[in-house]
Amino acid sequence: DQQVKQNSPSLSVQEGRISILNCDYTNSMFDYFLWYKKYPAEGPTFLISISSIKDKNEDGRFTVFLNKSAKHLSLHIVPSQPGDSAVYFCAARLMDSSYKLIFGSGTRLLVRP
């Protein structure tokens, strides 16, 4: 029973174009959503987050959009760069006493030069 799903295991994009990574969730008890980036043989590193009371958060080339009615969020990277090639994990924080993060299975992004 995966509460956070990333249905696209991989995505390939040309350098300079937009990368859109998608994430769906099933639990309404999440209060924060986060994106993490992971390079091989390294741990995930925090990228950007959004509160459930907002619908957009922007940080440089990275923008996260939240559609609560659809239980969907997306990460936009514009313009994409070869250094963005990594696995991107979507995560959601449970709004209970544990506040634990639930992760998706990741999407591998390849940005082609």
Next chain:
Amino acid sequence: DTAVSQTPKYLVTQMGNDKSIKCEQNLGHDTMYWYKQDSKKFLKIMFSYNNKELIINETVPNRFSPKSPDKAHLNLHINSLELGDSAVYFCASSPPAGTLLLGYGYTFGSGTRLTVV
């Protein structure tokens, strides 16, 4: 000066053995976690400690026992290792879990790849 460091990075061992993975953080965080990345690549939480106190204990076999000697360390001991324990184990730390300002989320270690043969 690694923020969250795990040792060892790789661990190959036989079924039935007992092994430990160590984790240390120098960020001054109060909360530490162990996550397991399984073959399907999901990152699943196993345990969480806040100031040496266990606060999250997911459905994990009793063979897994976390130990937190102080708030900067959270070690994972695994008894009677099984083939299914093969995975990458990540340690992480954060300010108190209920902190609303998630400006930077958790800080993860680089992982320990455990292979049970």
